[in-house]
Amino acid sequence: MGANCCGDDVKFDGMDPRYRRALLIVIFINLAMFLIEMPMGFVGDSQALKADALDFLADTATYTISLAVIGGSLVLRAKAALFKGVSLSLMGVWVLGSTIYYIFVMSAPSAAIMTSVGLAALLANLASVLLLMRFKDGDANVRSVWLCSRNDAIGNLLVIVAGSGVWISTTAWPDLIVAGIMASLFLSGSVAIIRQARQELSGVSPKVRPH
Numbered sequence: 001m002g003a004n005c006c007g008d009d010v011k012f013d014g015m016d017p018r019y020r021r022a023l024l025i026v027i028f029i030n031l032a033m034f035l036i037e038m039p040m041g042f043v044g045d046s047q048a049l050k051a052d053a054l055d056f057l058a059d060t061a062t063y064t065i066s067l068a069v070i071g072g073s074l075v076l077r078a079k080a081a082l083f084k085g086v087s088l089s090l091m092g093v094w095v096l097g098s099t100i101y102y103i104f105v106m107s108a109p110s111a112a113i114m115t116s117v118g119l120a121a122l123l124a125n126l127a128s129v130l131l132l133m134r135f136k137d138g139d140a141n142v143r144s145v146w147l148c149s150r151n152d153a154i155g156n157l158l159v160i161v162a163g164s165g166v167w168i169s170t171t172a173w174p175d176l177i178v179a180g181i182m183a184s185l186f187l188s189g190s191v192a193i194i195r196q197a198r199q200e201l202s203g204v205s206p207k208v209r210p211h
C-alpha cells in the first residue's frame with residue numbers, strides 16, 4: 001500500500017554489505033508475495049488482494065532498480081524513477097478501472113481467502129520490517145525502505161479488515177472500497193514521482209520535494 005512512501009526516495013549509495021543482504025531478502029519476500037497474492041486475488045475475486053499484490057510487485061521493482069543503479073548518473077536514476085512513476089500510474093488506472101467494473105458486476109469476494117492471504121502479506125511485511133529494523137537509524141534511504149514496509153503492513157491490516165467486512169456484510173463493498181483507496185494512493189504517488197523525475201531530468205534540483 002505505501003505508494004506514496006515506496007517512491008523515488010529510495011536511492012542507495014555506498015552500502016553496508018549486511019544491509020545489502022537484508023535488502024536482497026526483502027526483495028525476494030516481495031516477489032514471492034506478489035506471485036502468491038495475485039493468483040489468490042483472482043481465485044478469491046478480491047480487488048483489494050490484487051491491488052495489494054501489485055504493491056508487492058512495485059516494491060520488488062523499486063528496490064531492484066534502486067540496487068541496480070547504485071553509482072549511476074543522476075539522469076539514469078531520474079529515468080528509473082520516471083519508469084517507476086509511469087508503471088505506478090498504469091497500475092492505479094487498472095485497479096481503479098477494474099474496481100469500478102466490479103461495482104456493477106458485484107461478484108462475492110471470498111472473505112476467507114482475503115483474510116488468510118492478507119494475514120500472510122502482513123507477516124511478510126513484518127518480516128521485512130524486522131530485517132530492516134536494525135538499519136533504520138542509518139541514512140535517509142534505509143529509513144524510507146523501512147517506513148515503506150511499515151506502511152505496507154498497515155495496508156495489509158486494511159485488507160484483513162475488508163475481508164472481515166465482506167464476511168459480516170456479505171457484500172463486495174468493503175473489498176471495493178479498500179481497492180479504491182489503494183488505486184488512489186498509486187495514482188497520487190505516481191504523480192509525485194513523475195513530477196520529481198521530470199524536474200531532475202530538466203536539470204532543476206528541487207529543494208522541496210513535491211509530496
Ligand SMILES: [Zn+2]
Pocket residue numbers: 001002003006055056059148152
Ligand atoms: Zn509498498
